[in-house]
Amino acid sequence: MHVIVIGVVSLITMENEEEEEVIGEVEAMKSVYESDCIILRSIPPHFHLSLKPRTADVQSHQFVEVVLDVQATPQYPKEPPSVALLDCKGLDQQRQNYLLNHIKTKANELSPGLMLVALCEEAAEKLSAMNHPDGDCPLCLFPLVPEDHQSETLPFMKLMSCFHCFHSECIIRWWNWLQSSKQTGSATSNNAAAHPNHGNSEKLEEGVGNCPVCRKPFHAKDLDHVLDLVGSHSSRVSLNNDEVNNDEIILQSEHEIIRKQRFEAILCLQTENNGLIEPKKDLVILPGMYLPQQVTAPESTLTKEPDEIEQHERDPPAVGSGKHVSGTSNGSSSSGNRNFGARRNRGRSDHHSSSTARHPRKPVQQWVRRDNP
């Protein structure tokens, strides 16, 4: 009898310990995710977690978002918790299932351990890997991100309110169409059928539109950045004289030349490492290695000699300090990093310089020559 009582007591303390561990885990969740995590119940744990992709501190690089509902049974941690998607943006049914299955598989793997934080981290990792828009532009029906990697990828954008993505050109064409129909109003009767009704027109005047896919209202200022982009794109196509001159001035500016050289230095380093982006540890003598470049690049340095030298002295340490290099080259490496948005954005802004950078100075030759001595 006595023995049995002791047994029960130890069982109770064991359960209490376990319970305390779970409570501790929920506390950990709170401190890791802060306001993103809403604890509905501590024992057994039940919480909502709002997850955003890790690669996107910048909102404009974010194409997906989910709210997870994680609910454990009293048997937790012996039994894995159940996970459901409460809300999500930017994921179609197929991708939702894919993400959910991945989390569930992971939960079974981690079972019967305490897993809440680890599981949520796994979900965040997976979501980050899926942070790219999927499918076709709803307006032209051509893929947002061509799968064959050969067709030209057109710039696209996302509405902040619903995360629906469109080719920038397509949505601007539609927006301009709405604006012009609004202006011509009901005066034209032939195309009247396509004109927005009164309710819509009023909204447009307030600078609000409705997503063509889900009709969720969005602010016209969401489109501002692409309006600029499409503007510059079309001016590049039409080759307006003033714009060309402007481009030339910019491309030949000292700042741009310095930028090109820095880019080439990184490119060389990458070539040297056979595409590897981690700089070698023994490249401490970097400044000397880049000296020949100064000699072989007189055309751009005729008048700017002192600045150039100064630049080169400043430049190499920046190249050598691993973080800088890997950060920059990650952005332009094609595989591994699935953050298409970030990549594209960078490609867009660097488009002029990166393509023109190779022309005037023939980096390959320089590289060969530099290698020889």
Place this chain on the structure above:
Amino acid sequence: MTSSSAASRKNLSKIACNRLQKELVEWQVNPPAGFKHKVTDNLQRWVIEVAGAPGTLYSNETYQLQVDFPENYPMEAPQVIFLHPAPLHPHIYSNGHICLDILYDSWSPAMTVSSICISILSMLSSSTVKQRPEDNDRYVKNCRNGRSPRRQGGGSMMTKYDN
């Protein structure tokens, strides 16, 4: 009546052409259930056969839809009408014109022929009575433009089918 208005129609823009070709390919791969596209070489006018959904008032009946695309499709909605004989339905006039908001004010360029078809079938399927719109005679008599009803109908007839 409808052919005359279609003949005066402007040719499809390049963008409209690309988009329609894309839609046609998608349709061939994955046609909406209950619909058959009658193949012609005219990209600007599609004739589509609709089969009434089983278990509805229109089961075992087939009708023909004519879809005419404007120059600026998909910014502008296509004109969609039933060819004679049009189904008896409270929102379909005897001349084939259809009262459906997505074909007019609620059109969005993200919609496709396929999504229109599904909306029309859904409109047919939800009908509980086979009859013409109340103002059918007046409407058909006054209708000159060959275009499906809009505003003239007063809006009260419009069926909301968002899909």
